[in-house]
Amino acid sequence: MLVLASMVVFAGVRAIPGNPAIALGAENRDPAVIAAVKAKYLLDKPLPVQYGHWIWLALHGDLGVDQRDLAVGHTIAQRLPISLELTLLSMIVAVVVGIPAGVIAAVRRGKPSDYAATGVALVGLSVPHFWLGLIVIIWFAVDLHWLPAGGYTTIHHPLANLQHLILPAVVIGAGLAAVLMRQMRSSMLDSLGSDYVRTARAKGLSEWSVVCKHAFRNSLITVTTVLGLQLGALISGIVTIEVVFGIPGFGSLTIDSIMQRDYTLIQGVVLVVAAGYVIVNLLVDVVYSLLNPRIRAI
Amino acid sequence: MSIVAQEVDAPRVADSRRRLRVLGKRFLRRPMAVAGLVVVLGFVVVAIFAPLLAPYPVGYTDFNAILVHSSSKHLLGTDDLGHDELSRLIFGARASMQVGVLATLLAMVVAVPIGMLAGYYRGWVDHVIARLTDVLLAFPFLILAVGLAAILGPSLLNVTLALGIGSIPGFIRIARGETLALREADYVPAAVLNGANDATIIFRHILPNMTNTLIVQATLTIPGAILGEAILSFLGLGVQPPNTSWGTMLSSAEPFLTQAQRLSVYPGLAIILAVLAFNVLGDGLRDVLDPRTTR
Numbered sequence: 352m353l354v355l356a357s358m359v360v361f362a363g364v365r366a367i368p369g370n371p372a373i374a375l376g377a378e379n380r381d382p383a384v385i386a387a388v389k390a391k392y393l394l395d396k397p398l399p400v401q402y403g404h405w406i407w408l409a410l411h412g413d414l415g416v417d418q419r420d421l422a423v424g425h426t427i428a429q430r431l432p433i434s435l436e437l438t439l440l441s442m443i444v445a446v447v448v449g450i451p452a453g454v455i456a457a458v459r460r461g462k463p464s465d466y467a468a469t470g471v472a473l474v475g476l477s478v479p480h481f482w483l484g485l486i487v488i489i490w491f492a493v494d495l496h497w498l499p500a501g502g503y504t505t506i507h508h509p510l511a512n513l514q515h516l517i518l519p520a521v522v523i524g525a526g527l528a529a530v531l532m533r534q535m536r537s538s539m540l541d542s543l544g545s546d547y548v549r550t551a552r553a554k555g556l557s558e559w560s561v562v563c564k565h566a567f568r569n570s571l572i573t574v575t576t577v578l579g580l581q582l583g584a585l586i587s588g589i590v591t592i593e594v595v596f597g598i599p600g601f602g603s604l605t606i607d608s609i610m611q612r613d614y615t616l617i618q619g620v621v622l623v624v625a626a627g628y629v630i631v632n633l634l635v636d637v638v639y640s641l642l643n644p645r646i647r648a649i
Numbered sequence: 650m651s652i653v654a655q656e657v658d659a660p661r662v663a664d665s666r667r668r669l670r671v672l673g674k675r676f677l678r679r680p681m682a683v684a685g686l687v688v689v690l691g692f693v694v695v696a697i698f699a700p701l702l703a704p705y706p707v708g709y710t711d712f713n714a715i716l717v718h719s720s721s722k723h724l725l726g727t728d729d730l731g732h733d734e735l736s737r738l739i740f741g742a743r744a745s746m747q748v749g750v751l752a753t754l755l756a757m758v759v760a761v762p763i764g765m766l767a768g769y770y771r772g773w774v775d776h777v778i779a780r781l782t783d784v785l786l787a788f789p790f791l792i793l794a795v796g797l798a799a800i801l802g803p804s805l806l807n808v809t810l811a812l813g814i815g816s817i818p819g820f821i822r823i824a825r826g827e828t829l830a831l832r833e834a835d836y837v838p839a840a841v842l843n844g845a846n847d848a849t850i851i852f853r854h855i856l857p858n859m860t861n862t863l864i865v866q867a868t869l870t871i872p873g874a875i876l877g878e879a880i881l882s883f884l885g886l887g888v889q890p891p892n893t894s895w896g897t898m899l900s901s902a903e904p905f906l907t908q909a910q911r912l913s914v915y916p917g918l919a920i921i922l923a924v925l926a927f928n929v930l931g932d933g934l935r936d937v938l939d940p941r942t943t944r
Contacts, residue, residue, distance in 0.1 A: 476924075478917075478921050479924075480880075481880060481883055481899070482879075482899060482916075482921075485899070485913045485917070488906060582789070583789035584789075584790075587791030587880070590791060594884065606795065609796060610885075621788065621792065621796070624788065624789065
C-alpha cells in the first residue's frame with residue numbers, strides 16, 4: 352500500500368506545473384546550465400528511472416536533497432518533533448475536554464448541561480481552525496499580552512516552549528474535542544441502554560460504578576477508532592495552525608515545499624505523512640484489540 | 650404487461666407520497682434542523698442574488714474610505730483597499746456555496762458509480778478499487794486538496810475541482826459499503842428472477858435505496874468543502890483578487906490583526922454560520938431518514 356502511495360506522490364509531484372530546472376538555475380537561463388542542473392537531479396531521465404532511483408534511496412533512509420542542497424531526511428527529522436509535540440499537546444487537550452464532556456452529556460441526557468455540551472461541540476465542529484487561531488491571537492496576544500502571538504522555542508526552554516505551543520494546541524484540540532465529545536456521548540448512550548448495564552444496575556451496583564466501569568470502558572472502544580480516523584483532520588489542523596502561528600514544524604514545511612515546487616521535499620514530506628497514517632492505523636488496531644477482549648479472542 | 654405495471658405502480662406512488670409526508674412531519678418536529686434549513690436556504694438566496702443584494706459591485710474601491718468603521722455608506726466598514734466589507738461578504742457567500750455544492754456534486758457523480766461497481770461485482774474489481782481508495786485516504790484531505798490546488802493553479806474552479814476530487818475516496822467507500830449490504834437484500838434475487846439485468850438492479854433497486862445515506866453524506870460534505878475553500882484561499886491557493894471569498898477575506902485581513910480586527914471577525918462568523926447550518930441540517934436529515942441512528 353505504501354508502494355502505491357509513493358507512486359501517487361511521485362506522479363502527483365511531477366504534475367505540478369513549472370520547470371524546477373529553470374527555478375534552480377535562478378536567473379541563469381543558459382541552456383548548458385539548465386542541462387547541468389537537469390543531469391544533477393536526474394530530471395533528464397524518464398519518469399520510471401527517476402522513481403526507481405528515488406525509491407531505492409528512500410528505502411535506504413536517504414530522501415535526497417532539496418533545492419537548497421539540504422538533506423530532506425535531515426530537514427524532516429528537524430521539523431517533525433515540533434509537530435509531534437504539538438499533536439501530543441492537542442490530543443491531551445482534546446481527550447481531557449472531550450471525553451468527560453461526552454460522558455456528562457450522556458449521563459445527564461436532556462438536561463441543560465447536555466444541551467450546553469452538545470451545542471458547544473456543534474459550534475466547535477463548524478469553526479475553521481485557522482480562524483479560531485486568528486481570534487485567540489487577537490485576544491491573548493494582541494489585547495491581553497499574556498502569550499506570544501507565534502513562533503517557537505525549543506524544548507530546552509520548557510516554559511517558553513509551552514507558552515508558544517499552548518494556544519495552537521488549544522485551538523487544534525478544541526476541534527478534536529468536539530468530535531470526541533459527540534462520539535463519546537452517542538456511544539455512552541448506546542452502552543447505557545444495553546442489557547449488561549441493566550444487569551449491573553439490577554444487581555445493585557452504584558451508579559458511579561455502572562457508568563465508569565461498565566458503560567465507560569465499552570464506549571472507549573468506538574472512541575479509540577474515531578480518534579484514529581480523525582488523524583487526517585488533525586494533520587489538516589496542524590498544517591494550517593502552524594502557518595497561522597508561524598511555527599516551524601512539519602506542517603509549515605509541507606506548505607512551503609508545495610509553494611516552492613520542491614519536488615524531493617514534497618515527496619519526502621508526503622511519504623512521511625502516508626507512512627505515519629499507516630502506522631497510526633496499525634496502532635489503533637492494536638489498542639482496539641487491547642480494549643476489546645472479544646477481538647483478542649479471535 | 651402494461652396493466653400489470655400500472656397496478657404495481659399506482660400504490661407505489663401513493664406510498665412514496667405518504668412516506669414523504671411522514672418524513673416531512675418528522676423533520677418539522679426538529680426545530681434545530683428546520684433552523685439549519687432556513688439558514689442554508691438564506692445563504693443560497695444570497696448567493697444566487699448576490700449582484701442585486703450587494704451595495705457595491707465586485708472590485709469596487711472607495712479610496713476616500715480606507716479601513717473605515719461601519720457607517721451608513723459602508724454598513725460593515727471597508728478593508729485596506731477601500732472594498733465594502735458587506736459586499737465582499739455577500740459575494741463571498743456565492744463563492745462558498747458554489748464550491749460547497751459543486752465539489753460535493755462532482756465527488757458524488759464520480760464516486761458513487763465506482764463505489765457501486767466495487768460493491769456489486771466484488772472480486773478483483775472491488776480489490777483494485779478498495780485498494781486505490783485506501784491509498785487516497787492515506788493522504789489527509791487537506792494535503793490532497795493543497796497538492797491538487799498547487800497542480801491546477803489558484804482559481805475558484807480549480808479549488809472546486811481539488812476539493813471535489815479530495816472528497817471522492819470518502820464517497821466511494823460509503824457507496825461501496827451500502828452496495829455490499831444492499832445487494833444481499835431479498836429484493837435483489839427477486840429482481841434477478843424477474844429477469845432484471847445488472848444495470849437494472851444497480852440503478853433501479855440499489856441506488857434508490859441508498860439515496861438517504863447519500864443525501865446525508867452530501868449535506869455533511871458541503872460544509873467540509875466550504876471550510877476547505879476557506880483554508881485554501883487563506884493559504885493563497887484559492888480564489889484570487891479581485892474575486893472574493895470568505896477565505897480570501899481572512900487572508901487579506903491577517904496583516905491587519907492589530908488595526909482592524911473586525912476584518913477577521915466578519916468572514917469567520919459567516920463561515921461558522923454557514924457550516925453550522927449545514928451540519929445541523931445534516932444531523933437532522935440523518936435522524937429523519939435513517940431510523941437506525943435516531944436517538
